[in-house]
Amino acid sequence: MEAHANPEDFDLYALGALDGEERQRFEAHVRSCEACQKQLAQAREVAALVGLTAAEAAVPPAVKARLMEKIQKDKDATQQAAAQTAQKPARKRARWGLRFSLGFAMAAVVLALVCFWLWKQDTLHEQQLSHMMARLEKTQAEARRNQADVRAMTRVVSAPDTVQVDLAHQAGTPPGTAHVFYNGRMGIIIYTGVIAPAPSDKSYQLWLVPDSGAPVSAGLVEADQATGAAVAHLPRGLAAKAFAVTLEPKGGRPQPTGPKVLVGTVGNA
Numbered sequence: 718m719e720a721h722a723n724p725e726d727f728d729l730y731a732l733g734a735l736d737g738e739e740r741q742r743f744e745a746h747v748r749s750c751e752a753c754q755k756q757l758a759q760a761r762e763v764a765a766l767v768g769l770t771a772a773e774a775a776v777p778p779a780v781k782a783r784l785m786e787k788i789q790k791d792k793d794a795t796q797q798a799a800a801q802t803a804q805k806p807a808r809k810r811a812r813w814g815l816r817f818s819l820g821f822a823m824a825a826v827v828l829a830l831v832c833f834w835l836w837k838q839d840t841l842h843e844q845q846l847s848h849m850m851a852r853l854e855k856t857q858a859e860a861r862r863n864q865a866d867v868r869a870m871t872r873v874v875s876a877p878d879t880v881q882v883d884l885a886h887q888a889g890t891p892p893g894t895a896h897v898f899y900n901g902r903m904g905i906i907i908y909t910g911v912i913a914p915a916p917s918d919k920s921y922q923l924w925l926v927p928d929s930g931a932p933v934s935a936g937l938v939e940a941d942q943a944t945g946a947a948v949a950h951l952p953r954g955l956a957a958k959a960f961a962v963t964l965e966p967k968g969g970r971p972q973p974t975g976p977k978v979l980v981g982t983v984g985n986a
């Protein structure tokens with residue numbers, strides 16, 4: 718009989734924080750193990766409890782206070798970044814605020830998970846704890862990288878010279894819709910959208926079509942880029958005529974070769 722899954726993997730899995738080979742191994746075992754299926758069901762209940770609104774039930778007050786303090790600190794930092802641009806975001810951009818809040822909610826879930834484990838740590842073996850800490854460091858490194866993106870987004874979305882372009886679906890290609898914020902002065906493109914998944918040997922690639930000259934690649938975008946926007950940095954000062962998403966061979970191409978899936982013209986937003 719194969720060994721049962723690591724105890725901490727149940728909570729990590731329930732919170733969507735288990736990935737790669739470990740996730741596959743975990744899923745493969747749980748599929749064929751009734752005991753672990755039961756434990757996963759419990760972990761899912763706990764994961765739901767650890768959510769912000771029901772945090773009281775699972776997290777001791779002192780831990781919760783620390784958690785809220787940390788979330789508030791993160792929030793203040795982003796608000797400060799927004800204030801630095803000294804511009805009030807336009808009303809139609811308000812939904813971006815929602816996306817930032819989603820980021821805070823994610824941070825809150827990760828922190829709640831940590832608190833929950835610290836709270837239970839007397840029942841944990843040393844080895845499990847260090848495993849957990851290693852993963853946390855990885856999560857924190859990712860959070861730091863995302864923070865740079867969030868800062869770029871805040872600057873672009875609140876700048877008066879940012880253009881917003883809606884990208885429309887082109888007949889005969891996978892259905893989808895997307896939006897681009899572009900600031901030529903800063904050379905930053907923010908892309909968010911959802912397209913039907915690309916075939917496994919293809920990638921979606923975003924292009925800036927300049928007033929003159931060849932399209933400039935703004936990198937690959939995921940089919941589902943709804944909550945996590947893609948941020949691309951381009952040479953500054955490019956005047957954009959249009960934006961397009963094409964279907965390219967896996968990994969993208971220096972120049973577009975595939976069909977245009979989404980297209981939006983600047984000024985037609």
Ligand SMILES: [Zn+2]
Nearest residue numbers: 721722750753
């Ligand atoms: Zn098992």
